[in-house]
Amino acid sequence: MKSEHLLDARTGVDAHFPRNAEGHLLIGGVSAVHLALQFGTPLIAYDEGLIRDTIRAFHRVFQEERVPYQISYASKAFCTMAICQLVHEEGLGIDVVSGGELYTALAAGVPASKLHLHGNNKTPEELEYAIESGIGAVIVDNFDEIDLLAELTAKAGRPVDVLVRVAPGVEAHTHDYISTGQQDSKFGFDLASHQVQEAFARLKGVETVRVIGIHAHIGSQIFDVNGFQLLAERMAAVYEQGLRDFELPFSVLNLGGGFGIQYTDEEAPPVADLLRGVIRAAKAAFAARGMAVPTLWIEPGRSIVGPAGVTLYRVGTRKIIPGVRNYVAIDGGMTDNPRLALYGAKYHATLANRLPDVPHRPWSVAGKCCESGDMLIWDLPLADPEPGDLLAVFATGAYTYAMASHYNRIPKPAVVFCRDGEAKLVVRRETWADVARLDEPLREPGP
Template sequence: MFLHGTSRINESGHLEIGGCDTVQLANQYGTPLYIVDEQLIRQKMRAFVGAFEKTGLPFQVGYASKAFSTLAMCRIVDEEGLLLDVVSDGELYTALHAGFPAERIYFHGNNKSPFEIEYALDAGIRLFVADNFIELEMLQVLAEQKGKKANVILRVSPGVEAHTHAYIQTGQEDSKFGFDLSSGQAHQAALQAYHASHLNLEGFHCHIGSQIFETEAFRLAIDKMARLAKECYEQYGIQTRILNVGGGFGIRYEENETPRPVEQYVQTIASAVTRAFQRLPQIPEIWIEPGRSIVGEAGTTLYTIGTVKEVIGVRKYVAVDGGMTDNLRPALYQARYEAMLANRAAEEADETVSIAGKCCESGDMLIWDIELPRVTQGDLLAVSCTGAYNYSMANNYNRIRRPAVVFVQNGEADLVVERETLQDIISQDRIPKRLLRKEQVKTNESQLSKTL
């Protein structure tokens, strides 16, 4: 397994992250356990900011909170001075509850509800990334009702297909996201927003996909967005003050993958914007919104190995105490991961096994065909690069409890999300009175009388 950030194999032969022995973390917090390397997160954020500072261009780096959103994560984003991209009332509530400044929050999403728009307007967020005509109309009506003016940028589908999994391509014409460029929708939306009395059109947004290793697609998308900006300026007098080119920068899930350095992505974007906008009155402020590339490599999931099943001559299945409830990506995207035995990290691999989850699904497989030392029940398996879209997508299938999350740095571990309890699993359940047993009815009536 490729070691990221502060990860190392310590003198005890255990995997250590952030100066914390993972075996001790398992003993203290249980498994499955999400372990997050706080120092690596901050390094990634600073790398993006530093790379843009070298260009001398106006810029903003926004963290895409859909990748991993908790109160503690919002505090780190705030301390590092980034913007925050939210896509739901839940993510907005988390940010505001963490004390994140509303004026540095912007709201994404292809189906924002009236409640979400009102909530964001009342909070005073920086802007909305408008995704469709219905949203533009709702923004105008709700902002007018509140006597406010909503800042917007328009999400555009530029017709650029990034080389990645089909489920995480978002820039092609056939996408649920954004105003289509080739049909003229983007021009129509720009004109509508520009003339709306309670909207302030600040620019455009595009996002071509996720887990992208090459840079050419960014250049192509920027060229198309600049052409749109030029036409809107020449035809309608609209100036593009912000150009958000999205995120999607790839990370190394497996050792043979070679993502570009942050500086290369940023330099490509900066050069493309400078060249493409040179004939317009101003170069827009460049926004990017990395998520996975900030938190992905900083996350490690720790499991305890349980049962082992060997199909002679075919495969050896090793089951862990988690699976698709804490990491849905292999089932959803056929995502691939590396792993090691955290309690025997220095030992050489001597067998090939497949890592199975504990859910009642044949498709609950975390890793197919990985080489490990001969495993035994009770060993600890550490799966790397689980910081993005693992906790975010965690679920309660089979009524399995979601794991705890700890941040580690300088030998200290802080619990930032508690492990769900069995009571948490049923906390929102209700039994209609007609289904209660007689003794349950009496108990409920007795409890009700005590509260009155």
């Protein structure tokens, strides 16, 4: 499949995953049935080639628009050593939001200069770690952080580049829990009450901090370019003010990420079109002010890894309530994918070992946790599942493993990367012993 089609979600959520002659789903050329037999279930399998081609398609849009740019992978979507290495190989920087994500990227061999640290409550330990590592940039989120950065950079004797995170008052049309650009938000300096200008003034007085630009992020799972157009206009005005009134050494405008992906068979606009619209909005906003467009940074996460991930589950028990609902239980659930429980996320799924079988009635997919709310998909059209069947849930590459928990002391799943018919284990499956390995007994167990 040519990479120019990889940002076009209109072809169907499972269009990138063909079948073999036996009617089994293929992921990166590997049979889902073979993956489940070799690595067990639940299993999150990524099409590595799809990730790489999607990244290259992002690069191509910027190159066609002829603007200076940097793409940074938002690692909160899925952070392991393997994905950090992959995106670095494809020319991306990496955004991290904790000491753990920073440690993972550094352990993967990614230079600290390619990393950027986000977060509304960075601890002193995290900032010290970032500074000592030689972090590429810190995205400053609040006034307390300015004071802490001034103290820590002076103590370390090492300057740091920063971007000022702006709360621009732009509301994306998405779920409340994943909207971040509105005025009433825990993130960033409020534009409407002039906090941004005060932040500029304070940072200008910190000798060990160099303010290279501004940042904003208006939300996630966005399909409409209008919010980005308004964002670009407001940020261009802020950028001009920082240069003119505060004489800050700006060179970067970071417009965040949040590009939506397709989770079900409902149509969604191509991500390429949205990205192109964002770039052109920035061009227009700066041209209107007689300014050259600065280096544009974006932070895609979900749109890079989300479509490439498929979670494989083994079908267990069933419950049919005549005239009410049919339930099918799987060997995972909200411990490896809490998104339905958190904000009503929807998915498309199929029986990976029985692709030719035609769905003829709805089944609701239940997890194995001791929670009525542990549901994965409501009323999914399926061929009648049998115990032992393999259920494949599409577009689970983002915010699934990253949000996985040990609720009910259930171990986390394994993760594999698949490419050209070969599968590589990149995260080992946890055991029951792994779940309890940090426990300290109240007293030594008796015989």
